[in-house]
Amino acid sequence: MTQYTIERLGLFGDGIAEGPVFAPMTLPGEVVTGQLDGSTLRDVKIVTPSDMRVSPPCRHFNACGGCSLQHAADPLVAKWKTDVVAQALAAQGVVTNIRPILTSPPNSRRRATFAAKRTKKGAMVGFHGRGSDVLIETPDCQLVAPELLAGMDIARDLAGLGASRKAALAVTVTTSLTGLDVQVENGKPLDGPLRHELASLCETRQFARLAWGDEVIGMRVPPVQQFGAAQVAPPPGAFLQATHHGEASLLAAVKEAVGDAKRIIDLFAGSGTFTLPLAAQAEVHAVEGAADMLEAMDKGWRMAKGLKTVTHQARDLFRRPLLPDEFRKHDAVVIDPPRAGAEAQTVELAKSGIARIAFVSCNPVTFARDAKTLDDAGYDLVWVQPVDQFRWSPHIELAAQFVAR
Structure with missing residues (x-):
């Protein structure tokens, strides 16, 4: 039977051998065999295991499709996810400092x-x-x-x-409070x-x-989430960061990225994950396509104490991105688009000349594309902070700081 040596992990966490041949649940350096079905290896057997292979912590791992990387040691997964970010940026010709990844603990998905x-x-x-x-x-x-x-x-x-x-x-x-x-x-x-x-x-x-x-x-009671000093009851199905650890890590990076800005625009603001904590230090204008999420955020802001002014606007930023003139009189922007990225909005943001941008992303590939747009327009990508709140999966989150040259 033909043997294959796994050379690397692909974007979905599968091992890839020369060909390419895709072998699920294998690791770089392993020698494996199996039945080749097109370009996928089925019924994979490990001939020579990697020293980074570990026993999956969950007894359901072999059957359940909820996790795909429990067989890999944490250091390997951390390096692979960091490399995915680096390679996406390199493909666009963007160079920056990539910080060590922050990983949420087991049993933390909310x-x-x-x-x-x-x-x-x-x-x-x-x-x-x-x-x-x-x-x-x-x-x-x-x-x-x-x-x-x-x-x-x-x-x-x-x-x-x-x-x-x-x-x-x-x-x-x-989960809620x-x-x-x-x-x-x-x-x-x-x-x-x-x-x-x-x-x-x-x-x-x-x-x-x-x-x-x-x-x-x-x-029975509103399902409350804590966003800074405010308590918010998001509408059913509203976006929420996957773990408290992940949210805190991204928020810390966003706060660092905007620095001492006093007037901030938060794009794709959701129910106020970043808007409301930032309102402790700055006036914030939140823009989001879903009006019900903004209504929930506004109620939370009005009930909280000690926050600066928060305004909001319901707007489809894919079809009607904010234009350069609309960023005037603001010091910083926070942008947290969905997986498709924010191509149209980034083009307009790049023309704004705003001093600082905190960019949050759940897709390194679309982030790298948008980072290239900002880089070409005169922004430096100072650092990227990868965050792994989808532990044992191929998903990668990140936050980054852009500064106008």
């Missing part, structure tokens, strides 16, 4: 989407298997926060009430009896809020 399916005997809850639609129960998941494990029992109850036999529910559970915040997709159409049963479950299970699709079925 949001998870469980699959929940009705069975003849009750219900199954967990995650889908690797590369399949098979549901794998994961009662000992090492990724999510301990309080989220209670969400599995909630998802099981919800499946019994509102799942069809054909489709699994997608039950997103988020006041209890679990639950949102359900793919459920049965709501009717009177189902609404009543779901509202009763919200009371008996004592979670903060339950949304069925776009409709809030019950809210």
Whole structure:
């Protein structure tokens, strides 16, 4: 049988041998065999293991598709993720100081989407298997926060009430200061009896809020998140950083990047993750496409004490980016776009001449593209801070500081 030597890890964490041949769950330096299916190696067997191979901490790892890198030692993953950032920037000709990566601890994810399916005997809850639609129960998941494990029992109850036999529910559970915040997709159409049963479950299970699709079925208490001095109840399904550690790491980097700025614009502001902590030192204008997230942020700001003025604007920054004149009288910009990056907005931002930019990204490739635009327009990329809050996955977050030359 043909042997393959793994040369490197790809963007999705698969080992890559010459060819290229993609071998899941392998590491650089390993010699492996398997059945070649196109360019993918199936039924992989490790002939010579890497000294960076470790025993996965979770007993569900081999079947569950929630994590892809538990077989790799932490130093290897940290170096690989840092190298991904460096290589993306190098491909654009951008050079900078890349700081050591900050990694969230195990059992720290504060949001998870469980699959929940009705069975003849009750219900199954967990995650889908690797590369399949098979549901794998994961009662000992090492990724999510301990309080989220209670969400599995909630998802099981919800499946019994509102799942069809054909489709699994997608039950997103988020921790908050006041209890679990639950949102359900793919459920049965709501009717009177189902609404009543779901509202009763919200009371008996004592979670903060339950949304069925776009409709809030019950809210015992607002599901509050702490953003600096303010407490905010984001709308169901609103963006939230994956871990408290990751949020704190990104926020610290953003604060460093904007320095002592007194007037800040926060682009793609969400519900105020950065806006409200920054309002302790500066006036902030928050711009976000989702009006309901801005409304939640505004309520939190109005109830908080000691914060400077926060204004907001609902605006689609992909179709209507802020123009250079709109940055006048501001000292710094924070920008935190989704995975697609902010190509159109970055072009306009590059013309603004604003002194400092704190750039947060969850995609090194689109970040590097936008960094090149700023570099060409006269901005120095001073440093990049990688953050690994999606532990054991290929996802990479980062924050960076740009300064006008």
